[in-house]
Amino acid sequence: MSERPSQKSGSIVWHEGLGREARFAHLGHPGGTIWLTGLSASGKSTIAARLEEVLVARGRHAYRLDGDNIRHGLSNNLGFSAADRAENIRRIGEVARLFADSGSVAIACFISPYREARAMVRHLHDAAALPFLEVFVDTPLAVCEARDPKGLYAKARAGEISDFTGVDAPYETPERPELRLDTTEHDVEACVEACLGLLSERGLV
Amino acid sequence: MSERPSQKSGSIVWHEGLGREARFAHLGHPGGTIWLTGLSASGKSTIAARLEEVLVARGRHAYRLDGDNIRHGLSNNLGFSAADRAENIRRIGEVARLFADSGSVAIACFISPYREARAMVRHLHDAAALPFLEVFVDTPLAVCEARDPKGLYAKARAGEISDFTGVDAPYETPERPELRLDTTEHDVEACVEACLGLLSERGLV
Numbered sequence A, B: 001m002s003e004r005p006s007q008k009s010g011s012i013v014w015h016e017g018l019g020r021e022a023r024f025a026h027l028g029h030p031g032g033t034i035w036l037t038g039l040s041a042s043g044k045s046t047i048a049a050r051l052e053e054v055l056v057a058r059g060r061h062a063y064r065l066d067g068d069n070i071r072h073g074l075s076n077n078l079g080f081s082a083a084d085r086a087e088n089i090r091r092i093g094e095v096a097r098l099f100a101d102s103g104s105v106a107i108a109c110f111i112s113p114y115r116e117a118r119a120m121v122r123h124l125h126d127a128a129a130l131p132f133l134e135v136f137v138d139t140p141l142a143v144c145e146a147r148d149p150k151g152l153y154a155k156a157r158a159g160e161i162s163d164f165t166g167v168d169a170p171y172e173t174p175e176r177p178e179l180r181l182d183t184t185e186h187d188v189e190a191c192v193e194a195c196l197g198l199l200s201e202r203g204l205v
Helices: A020-027 A044-057 A067-074 A082-101 A115-127 A141-147 A152-157 A188-201 B020-027 B044-057 B067-074 B082-101 B115-127 B141-147 B152-157 B188-201
Strands: A032-037 A062-066 A105-109 A132-137 A179-181 B032-037 B062-066 B105-109 B132-137 B179-181
Touching: A020 B044, A032 A044, A032 A082, A032 A115, A032 A188, A044 A062, A044 A105, A044 A188, A044 B020, A062 A067, A062 A082, A062 B082, A067 A082, A067 B082, A082 A105, A082 A115, A082 B062, A082 B067, A082 B082, A115 A132, A132 A188, A179 A188, B032 B044, B032 B082, B032 B115, B032 B188, B044 B062, B044 B105, B044 B188, B062 B067, B062 B082, B067 B082, B082 B105, B082 B115, B115 B132, B132 B188, B179 B188
Parallel strands: A032 A105, A032 A132, A062 A105, A132 A179, B032 B105, B032 B132, B062 B105, B132 B179
Antiparallel strands: none
């Protein structure tokens, strides 16, 4: 892993590996994580998907982490107990940090209802001196429940699903998010523009 | 996570997210994983570090996964039991797959001594239709042990470290690696060139 062969070959003496500064300089930007949190059906995924599309179209390496590519892969051995949910968010935080370190914009898109879990991911990034931008997709529960595209709120109300955020499990609103998106006042494009503005402000694009 | 707001805003109807094909088209290349396996002190890290450096200098997004950034992060809650080692490789495989899916070249650099574990990671990639290129850094044990840059072989021989690959734990050589690097015959630059040749052959650069 970190073995350091003493054998020297040609002009190559030894490679510490590409430093982060050199990498970011090559890419023209530092990497970082933008973390969208909010209720189910708040619009997180739609905003994240569009944001990713715009960034990649502009030539900015970006990648979306969401339930689809995490729960079926890295976290497929985790359930939905409190401990497993915390471990799930921890793993996502670590993966986002790797993407950020690689120079990419990691777009994490998870309900992530607990302040402590989000603070832990922020801390992971702070400790690595990588930007972590928390975006609160602030769609009122009533609006999310009226949308209910997959009928999950209806099932939760009927007691067919338990521990459903906003119904019988808490959503702890962010206290000091870097950005709050009011999706009742702004459409998807405006929300994406606000995210791009934040990324630009922090020098990520 | 995968909620699908029915609210339509402006010209944006709904975003499935950026498809992999569109992403790879934007980047000009598909993503994939190159996996370096071999004994401790075989030269894996040196080759991987130089490969990453060359790729990034050419403008190709690439990122190295190694013990330093994995064992201190994503796998920091795993030990070195057989089960934990398998879970460690599984997580690395999943992360490599995410990087590959993002269009990056994931350069994984791990002793990964067990055929079954490597086959599992290959399977993860096959199932996702993403390239997995196994590179056997084939440095004889005697050479690795003579290098012993961190004195680990000496400690293992003295019984101060147990389960050390090549000493009192097996290294199962790859049976059909995509590439075998003989570091006793070729220097680092030649090994990196061979890796670049393989990546080029598979359309990854």
